[in-house]
Amino acid sequence: MANLLWLQGGACSGNTMSFLNAEEPSACDLVTDFGINILWHPSLGMELGDNLKGLLQSCISGATPLDIFVFEGSVVNAPDGTGEWNRFAGRPMKDWVRELSDVAQFVVALGDCATYGGIPAMAPNPSASKGMQFLKREHGGFLGTDFAAKSGLPVINIPGCPCHPDWVTQILVAVASGRAGDLTLDEFQRPKTFFSSFTQTGCTRNMHFAYKVSATEFGQRKGCLFYDLGCRGPMTHSPCNRILWNRQSSKTRAGMPCLGCTEPEFPFFDLEPGTLFKTQTVMGVPKDLPTGVDKTGYVKLTGAAKAASPQWAEEDMFVV
Amino acid sequence: MSDDAIRAEAEDLLKNGLQTDVFPRADDQTQIQEIIYQLQNGDGSLKERLVVGGFTLDPVSHEGLEQACETCMYYLVHRRYCELPELDVPVEAEWSCRLWRI
Incomplete structure (x- = not known):
């Protein structure tokens, strides 16, 4: 006892x-x-x-x-x-x-x-x-x-x-x-x-992350939330997509950007006004990059991945 | 109108000397929001979106980065389309605008 x-x-x-x-x-x-x-x-x-x-x-x-x-x-x-x-x-x-x-x-x-x-x-x-x-x-x-x-x-x-x-x-x-x-x-x-793993680990949007297809509005089921909607999944340590919430889902699976709530900076993260759900950029490049990725590598990877993206990645594959 | 027809109209406008706001580029969040605000509160016409967006027919190099539509996060490769809701316009891979982001 x-x-x-x-x-x-x-x-x-x-x-x-x-x-x-x-x-x-x-x-x-x-x-x-x-x-x-x-x-x-x-x-x-x-x-x-x-x-x-x-x-x-x-x-x-x-x-x-x-x-x-x-x-x-x-x-x-x-x-x-x-x-x-x-x-x-x-x-x-x-x-x-x-x-x-x-x-x-x-x-x-x-x-x-x-x-x-x-x-x-x-x-x-x-x-x-x-x-x-x-x-x-x-x-x-x-x-x-x-x-x-x-x-x-x-x-x-x-x-x-x-x-x-x-x-x-x-x-x-x-x-x-x-x-x-x-x-x-x-x-x-x-x-x-x-x-040790990231919120992104196990996210159902990882294919869209890989091919650099962005979600641009809430409610879209296709597209990665990192590129435009302020998702912190690639920089946040949590098992939210491995140990699902209510045994069903997670924020990112449901279309809600990760707010990084398991990291010490939460909830502020040096956000500019109006950017809670908007990825901050400097000269067009995200201010906060996925953990371990530098700006040069990110730009190269993104350009190549974008060019290689298949048509299905741009369409909503979820039919139910 | 089809995407192709709108794209052709946009190309004609730009080729015929439509002056667009190529600079300043949207380098930080304040500048981005100013441009987005202009777009959200405009008449929504194709011409206005091209002008406020700062579209060009060739990529603009800025701070060491070539800002072509084809590498922009809002660009749909197969549809040749800018999916940023405030622009929402068919484009070509080699075009550019000042809301470019990667």
């Missing part, structure tokens, strides 16, 4: 919504089949007031072993470093976060806000929000660069806005079943099993 505690800071509850939609395993399966004991969760917990405070203090004292501490949302530090803008159970949330992180075997940051600070930490960041161990690309965040949970692992970051329920449940199951040693983390402490 692994005790899990889940708290929310500067959050919209989107990751909770996502988690509660988990199917294989479901949130209930985690309890019944995988031995996860949910001590408390903002949407599921029964304790209120002093009872909740007592539970949290019991974790901090060690009377109740805390195996997994899950935090959703940013850590709010305003005003003036006090964290008073986000009080919870009688004190600033950040104080609970610090003390619970220090006693937990594993600390898991869920979603962009807990991972990098997310939307609340966008400039000018009035809530002085930070991610658990990052502030955007900067390592450190609220807990500091040297933080490690009692297991020895740093904060396990599962970004996304929201993160996919399977990313959450699979990591929780791995940790709860003693297989945390199998986890390898990347430079942003994201599990490599999910965040």
